Amino acid sequence: MGCHACASICPKSCISMESDKEGFLYPNVDYNLCIRCKQCINVCPIINKEEVMNDPVAYSCINNDETIRLDSSSGGIFTLVAENVIDRDGAVFGASFNDQSEVVHVFVETKENLEQLRGSKYVQSKIGNSYKKAKEFLDSGREVLFTGTPCQIAGLKSYLEKLYTNLSTMDIVCHGVPSxxxxxxxxxxxxxxxxxxxxxxxxxxxxxxxxxxxxxxxxxxxxxxxxxxxxxxxxxxxxxxVCLRPACYDCKYKGLNRQSDLTLADFWGVQNILPEMDDDKGTSLIFVNSEMGQRLFNEVKDKMLYQEVDINEAVKYNSAAIKSVKYNxxxxxxxxxxxxxxxxxxxxxxxxxxxQRRIRNKVRSGIKKILVKTKLINIVNSARK
Ligand SMILES: Cc1cc2nc3c(=O)[nH]c(=O)nc-3n(C[C@H](O)[C@H](O)[C@H](O)COP(=O)(O)OP(=O)(O)OC[C@H]3O[C@@H](n4cnc5c(N)ncnc54)[C@H](O)[C@@H]3O)c2cc1C
Incomplete structure (x- = not known):
């Protein structure tokens, strides 16, 4: 999955993440330096996939701050949660563009810099040394919010090897990551x-x-x-x-039993479930997956409009939450x-x-236009009468 857990744990730094011909990073071991300690194998979140059982609760949410919401991909909930962590002198990790327009994981420590992490970037983000940096902060007692794809959260948790009460994690519902x-x-x-x-x-x-x-x-x-x-x-x-990472077509991190404390998604289908929360400016679907997630949610709920929704109903419109896309x-x-x-x-x-599909779509939109025109003519005619 390119999570970097193995490269981050290696005591000899003999694992480098190298790009294949499609542009995805994979671990490459220098066997001249390797001491066969097997730590890389022990932290691989695919080889040792941890099953979690939780009972997530789903909410439809909208950040009250209209400016932040418009600058975010869905309802702007990432920023609300992240701001609280920064208020407590914590560090927030997430995906940002660098100067070469590549997508990389970084950490930010001020509210102003959260802007870098805001918004979805539809490219696999490079973890780099973020897991190591997060561990450094955690070991020093500092609060950390780590955000990313479900596999990046699994990689971090596996790399850390122990539970930290000063760590919270937030993943996204992920369609898959492009090259x-x-x-x-x-x-x-x-x-x-x-x-x-x-x-x-x-x-x-x-x-x-x-x-x-x-x-x-x-x-x-x-x-x-x-x-x-x-x-x-x-x-x-x-x-x-046509350009997703091969592992995304058989993602091991789909489903409602997630490793993160909170999950963020677009509430696609909100117009059918809760039309009063759809103004086409962005509504988030949130899963609260753990006690820590509930605490983070409670801390920000006064700054948003929210309503609990049936999680099974909500994911009917967001299949990326529960199943991988089909290989094209x-x-x-x-x-x-x-x-x-x-x-x-x-x-x-x-x-x-x-x-065939293009012709069908053209015919459909032609019929729609004719129907609208006929309706308009009828309205004008009845107004004349
Ligand atoms: C590759 C990708 C695929 C997605 N697929 C779906 C989907 O199928 N269905 C759905 O409902 N939602 C999907 N999302 C999530 C959705 O687009 C929003 O990110 C989410 O709703 C959060 O929105 P927000 O308004 O609260 O915050 P925003 O400010 O929009 O979100 C920012 C958060 O997204 C994280 N992020 C941004 N880009 C990346 C990246 N490349 N890798 C890891 N983390 C990233 C940031 O670190 C930060 O935590 C996807 C996001 C990404 C990045």
Whole structure:
């Protein structure tokens, strides 16, 4: 899964995380230095998967702070929880862009810097030395909130080897993580088109609404690229499942028995379950998985609008919570040609809807337009009478 637990625990530092040809990191052991202590094997969260049994409670949530909510992917709950930890002089770990537009795990210690972690980045984040740093803070008695994908949380807990009362964890419902190499190719493609380097990237702008979010690049030459999820080339490849990490097609961390204290998700389907909590600006679905999670939730609940929901009902609209995406047979071709084809041609070749479906969608939207027109004409005619 690329979690870095083995590389972080190795007492001889003889495990390095190296990129394969698809751009995903895997451990590589230098057997000249290895002392066969097997610590790497003992902390591997796949080899020693810990089963947890909890009884999660789900909530629909909206942060009262509209500015933070609009800057977040769903209801802006990550920031609320993280701010409280920082108020207690804690450190918050999560995914951020670095200067090369790569996605990496970092820690922040001030509320202002939480902005770096806010918002989903649809790329596998590199853990680097974050587990080691988190352990250092924990051992010194400092509070830590570690956030990431479910497998990154499992990797951290396995690496730590013991329970810390000053640690809290928050995972996300995860569709799967795209290749950092494919992302890099896409950034290069956009920068070439713009004739300038990217300065700020956001995957989830809500200008056209939360459900129809847009990807945006602000370039150093002050131009902007913005396109909604259906038309953005990278989002099309992501949602067609042609560039996810191989392990994501058989994820071992799906389900409702999670290792984290809190789980964050988009409350897709909120319009059907709790329409009064849907204004298309972003609603979060939260699972409170543990006593620690309940404590974190209780601390912030006065700063949000929330309502308990039936967890089984809620995940009906969010299958990523409980099952892996299906392997797309086109993935092999997409990955094999990612270096040789320009990004737009690559996506056109492997991510277009089949002709039949495109025709069906066109016919459907044509019929819809005619129905709306007929309805309007009827309204005008009856008003004239
Ligand atoms: C790769 C990926 C796939 C996702 N798939 C789904 C899905 O299928 N269904 C669903 O309901 N929700 C999914 N989410 C979660 C969702 O997009 C929101 O992140 C979540 O609802 C939290 O929103 P928020 O408004 O509370 O906070 P935000 O401020 O939007 O969230 C910030 C949090 O996300 C973490 N984060 C951002 N990017 C990454 C990353 N690359 N790796 C690890 N952690 C990251 C940050 O560390 C921080 O904890 C996914 C997120 C990611 C990153």
């Amino acid at each position: 950092p190499d494919v992302w890099h190719k896409y950034v290069e493609f956009r920068e070439t088109e713009a004739g300038s380097l990217a300065q700020r990237i956001a995957f989830r702008r809500k200008d056209e609404g939360w459900k129809r979010f847009s990807v945006s690049f602000l370039f150093k030459n002050n131009t902007e690229y913005r396109q909604n999820l259906r038309n953005d080339l990278f989002m099309r490849a992501f949602l067609k499942d 047979p086109k993935r092999d071709g997409f990955m094999a040609e990612k270096e040789s084809l320009p990004f737009d041609k690559l996506v056109a070749k492997y991510c277009n809807e089949p002709l």
